[in-house]
Amino acid sequence: MTTASASLSRSDLEAFWLPFTPNRQFKANPRILTRASGMFYWTADGREILDGVAGLWCVNAGHGRAQITEAVSRQLQVLDYAPPFQMGHPPAFQLANELVKVAPKGMDHVFFTNSGSESVDTALKIALAWHRARGEGTRTRLIGRERGYHGVGFGGISVGGISPNRKVWSANLIPGVDHLPHTHDLKKNAFSRGQPEHGAHLADDLERIVALHDPSNIAAVIIEPIAGSAGVLIPPRGYLKRVREICDKYGILLILDEVITGFGRTGSAFGAEEFDVRADIITLAKGLTNGCIPMGAVLVNKAVHEAFMQGPDGIELFHGYTYSAHPAACAAGLATLDIYRSEGLLTRAGQLAKYWEDAAHALRGLPHVIDVRNYGLILGLELESIPGKVGARAYDVYLKCFERGALVRQTADIIALSPPLIVEKPQIDRLFETLATALRAAA
Numbered sequence: 116m117t118t119a120s121a122s123l124s125r126s127d128l129e130a131f132w133l134p135f136t137p138n139r140q141f142k143a144n145p146r147i148l149t150r151a152s153g154m155f156y157w158t159a160d161g162r163e164i165l166d167g168v169a170g171l172w173c174v175n176a177g178h179g180r181a182q183i184t185e186a187v188s189r190q191l192q193v194l195d196y197a198p199p200f201q202m203g204h205p206p207a208f209q210l211a212n213e214l215v216k217v218a219p220k221g222m223d224h225v226f227f228t229n230s231g232s233e234s235v236d237t238a239l240k241i242a243l244a245w246h247r248a249r250g251e252g253t254r255t256r257l258i259g260r261e262r263g264y265h266g267v268g269f270g271g272i273s274v275g276g277i278s279p280n281r282k283v284w285s286a287n288l289i290p291g292v293d294h295l296p297h298t299h300d301l302k303k304n305a306f307s308r309g310q311p312e313h314g315a316h317l318a319d320d321l322e323r324i325v326a327l328h329d330p331s332n333i334a335a336v337i338i339e340p341i342a343g344s345a346g347v348l349i350p351p352r353g354y355l356k357r358v359r360e361i362c363d364k365y366g367i368l369l370i371l372d373e374v375i376t377g378f379g380r381t382g383s384a385f386g387a388e389e390f391d392v393r394a395d396i397i398t399l400a401k402g403l404t405n406g407c408i409p410m411g412a413v414l415v416n417k418a419v420h421e422a423f424m425q426g427p428d429g430i431e432l433f434h435g436y437t438y439s440a441h442p443a444a445c446a447a448g449l450a451t452l453d454i455y456r457s458e459g460l461l462t463r464a465g466q467l468a469k470y471w472e473d474a475a476h477a478l479r480g481l482p483h484v485i486d487v488r489n490y491g492l493i494l495g496l497e498l499e500s501i502p503g504k505v506g507a508r509a510y511d512v513y514l515k516c517f518e519r520g521a522l523v524r525q526t527a528d529i530i531a532l533s534p535p536l537i538v539e540k541p542q543i544d545r546l547f548e549t550l551a552t553a554l555r556a557a558a
């Protein structure tokens with residue numbers, strides 16, 4: 116077997132432009148992973164790294180699952196590719212049917228994409244087209260949220276609320292977008308266990324936006340049940356339901372971006388179920404194939420789907436990708452769902468949540484820790500920033516964790532954890548011990 120090895124030279128690193136990475140720093144001191152199995156990665160120099168973030172919130176069933184590899188390999192031997200426009204193949208229909216079975220009630224049709232970003236842009240386009248199909252074509256405004264992350268397409272960064280992801284393209288963002296305020300309030304909610312108490316009223320800002328523009332102009336609200344990439348922002352109690360109520364009041368679609376919260380991260384299969392909030396459209400990716408083949412999906416409810424099926428006969432939605440429902444991805448998705456079901460992984464986070472929460476809150480009191488927040492198998496650990504150097508402290512902790520054998524995620528001065536859902540208690544202990552040691556060393 117050949118693998119990338121420790122022998123990669125500096126010049127070997129040159130051609131690849133790494134995403135969301137300080138390339139020059141990285142290439143001066145690269146971190147190269149060559150192998151993964153279960154809860155672990157191994158580096159080019161043979162070090163074992165405990166995966167504290169399921170790769171990038173996606174490897175929910177753990178690494179190297181033979182059942183998925185074999186299903187993909189079998190599929191590629193039988194049918195490597197089929198055009199998704201005007202043609203179909205069995206695994207595409209099978210996966211759609213299986214997804215609908217695990218999806219929140221009422222979400223009964225699936226549009227396949229290749230990533231979370233594509234799912235988001237697809238969902239926004241469906242929302243706009245839906246209103247138009249029903250004779251409400253004036254509903255063109257989209258509402259996102261400050262600190263929301265919805266991928267990196269122009270639609271996604273426009274409804275997203277992370278300033279560095281928008282800054283350079285500020286003049287090119289799609290028009291007609293408003294943002295709800297974010298819900299992060301450390302003064303009131305620091306060290307909350309589970310959902311914070313304060314902040315449901317922030318949903319009422321949607322009333323202000325509706326009053327400003329008139330409901331007849333508003334198409335959809337898109338939010339993450341738990342905002343992940345902006346640093347783990349857990350919805351205050353009652354907040355999501357309030358957003359839903361206001362959407363219902365004014366005929367606005369609610370898109371839940373479940374790219375991170377989908378497939379068991381919160382303790383339920385989907386955040387919509389965990390927080391008991393009905394979505395019209397749900398965006399998925401990541402855990403859908405356990406991260407091993409790129410794939411995304413958009414779930415829509417009957418009302419959304421039916422409006423498209425009532426118009427003149429012909430193509431109902433002028434949208435799709437060369438690799439929508441790619442046979443290999445469908446095979447990976449089917450095998451992944453099998454594993455989730457047979458191993459009970461879609462609810463396992465709920466069983467471990469209390470243990471996880473206690474381990475997380477034991478970090479309180481360590482140097483520079485200004486917040487610990489948790490939900491399901493998610494941790495957000497916020498550190499006091501070094502004045503004038505936002506992100507430097509958490510980046511140092513990230514590096515120190517990696518040196519000590521744990522992969523964590525860093526955004527600004529927040530460290531996030533979201534391990535594969537197969538994690539065992541001793542591995543949780545080891546993850547938090549490593550983080551604690553790194554925090555002390557970084558102080």
Ligand SMILES: Cc1ncc(COP(=O)(O)O)c(C=O)c1O
Binds near residue numbers: 229267339344
């Ligand atoms: C909530 C959410 N939406 C969309 C995306 C974008 O997904 P991708 O990187 O697959 O395009 C992400 C990625 O982290 C995400 O967390």
